[in-house]
Amino acid sequence: MARDRIGDVQAFLVVARERSFKRAAAQLGVSASALSHTIRGLEESLGVRLLTRTTRSVSVTEAGERLMNSVGPRLAEVDAELNAVSDLAEKPKGTIRITTTDYAADTVIWPRLAPLLRSYPDLKVDITVDYGLVDAVAQRYDLGVRSGDQVAKDMIAVRIGPDMRWVIVGSPDYLSTIRMPKKPEDLLALNCISLRFASGGLYAWELKKGKRELQVRVEGQATFNGAYQILNAALSGLGLAFMPEDMAQPHIEAGRLRCVLEDWCPVCPGLYVYFASRRQPSRALSLIVEALRYKAP
Numbered sequence: 001m002a003r004d005r006i007g008d009v010q011a012f013l014v015v016a017r018e019r020s021f022k023r024a025a026a027q028l029g030v031s032a033s034a035l036s037h038t039i040r041g042l043e044e045s046l047g048v049r050l051l052t053r054t055t056r057s058v059s060v061t062e063a064g065e066r067l068m069n070s071v072g073p074r075l076a077e078v079d080a081e082l083n084a085v086s087d088l089a090e091k092p093k094g095t096i097r098i099t100t101t102d103y104a105a106d107t108v109i110w111p112r113l114a115p116l117l118r119s120y121p122d123l124k125v126d127i128t129v130d131y132g133l134v135d136a137v138a139q140r141y142d143l144g145v146r147s148g149d150q151v152a153k154d155m156i157a158v159r160i161g162p163d164m165r166w167v168i169v170g171s172p173d174y175l176s177t178i179r180m181p182k183k184p185e186d187l188l189a190l191n192c193i194s195l196r197f198a199s200g201g202l203y204a205w206e207l208k209k210g211k212r213e214l215q216v217r218v219e220g221q222a223t224f225n226g227a228y229q230i231l232n233a234a235l236s237g238l239g240l241a242f243m244p245e246d247m248a249q250p251h252i253e254a255g256r257l258r259c260v261l262e263d264w265c266p267v268c269p270g271l272y273v274y275f276a277s278r279r280q281p282s283r284a285l286s287l288i289v290e291a292l293r294y295k296a297p
Contacts, residue, residue: 006075008042011035012050013072016060017139021053073137073276092284093122099136100145102129103227103244104271108161109145109292116291123284131225132198137276142285145292148269154277160292161271165245168205168265169257173237181260184216191239192218196225205242208266218242270294 015024015035025032043050050064060068100109105127113125128141136144136155144151147164151157174191181187184207195203202223204215220239224230227243234241235256241248245265251257259265273292275285 005042005045008038008045009067009071010075011038012042012064013068013075013140015039015051015058016064016068019058021058069138072140076137076140077276091122092120092282092287094282094284095124095126096142096285096288097126097128097140098143098145098288099128099130099139099141101131101227103247104145104161105129106228107246108271112160112291113288116287120284120287123287125288129226130198131195136274143273143275143288145271145273148272151272151274155274156277157272157274158289158292159270159294160273161294162296163267163270165267166206166242166265167245167248167259168240168242168261169234169248169252169259170240171235171237171256172258174234174239175258175260184214184261184264187216187218187240187261190218190220192220193230193233193239193241194218194220194223195227195230195242196223198225206266206268207261207264209264213266214264 011024011028014027015021018024018027021032021035025035028035030038039051046063048063049061050067052059052061098109109127117123117125136142144155145160148157148159168187178190179186181190184205187205192205197203202217204217207214207216218240222233222238224233227247230241231243231247231251233239234243235251240260248257248259252259273289275281275289281289
């Protein structure tokens with residue numbers, strides 16, 4: 001592929017990832033019209049349409065999806081190798097893109113990376129919060145952070161946190177208005193605060209007592225796509241919430257929240273940072289992974 005076509009493909013990948021010419025142009029430092037002209041030229045040279053454009057949206061065609069999934073990861077590998085070579089002579093630099101959840105970003109990632117960024121001013125992180133099971137390689141993320149049971153087997157994974165206990169909590173005000181649940185099925189009659197995934201589906205609460213496991217599809221008045229909004233709703237007395245214990249613990253100690261069904265609250269795999277096993281980590285990526293690595297007390 002000629003050099004100019006590689007550049008065109010890189011531009012296409014940014015548009016496909018952002019689903020917007022305006023946002024992609026801002027990232028690339030060009031005008032939206034110039035970027036549109038570049039993509040149109042690439043489509044003409046390939047003889048296929050890569051993007052479907054409307055006045056309100058941009059979507060990827062079947063051919064565009066194939067190009068993203070096949071060429072995108074390879075270009076990411078080339079970038080990583082070039083960064084690794086550059087790191088041999090220079091201080092760590094460049095941008096590391098991370099996909100994670102808001103809980104992990106606030107409780108683990110940012111507290112550990114903030115000191116690192118102060119030490120290396122040429123190092124940057126681009127953190128995206130997403131509760132979907134993102135294909136980090138296809139979406140050109142350098143790192144992903146999810147619980148251990150969500151990490152694909154072909155990834156290199158490094159533990160960044162201990163196993164987590166999850167709890168069901170509600171405010172004293174809300175609990176005073178209901179009959180306390182004695183078994184998971186009782187939750188179905190209560191006002192429960194739900195988490196919606198990026199795919200549109202709702203999270204079913206995964207409960208466990210001994211060897212017995214249940215998935216309870218709760219319902220309630222409020223649904224959010226972020227953990228801290230769920231916490232705030234529980235604190236306001238709207239209903240019951242299901243969350244990591246360390247997130248709720250300060251409020252439990254202060255009397256703002258109380259636990260229910262404690263014998264059904266499970267311990268789940270802790271958080272891991274992961275990246276593609278076939279890529280050679282740059283010095284920048286290695287520094288970030290090491291900063292995030294869990295060190296047991």
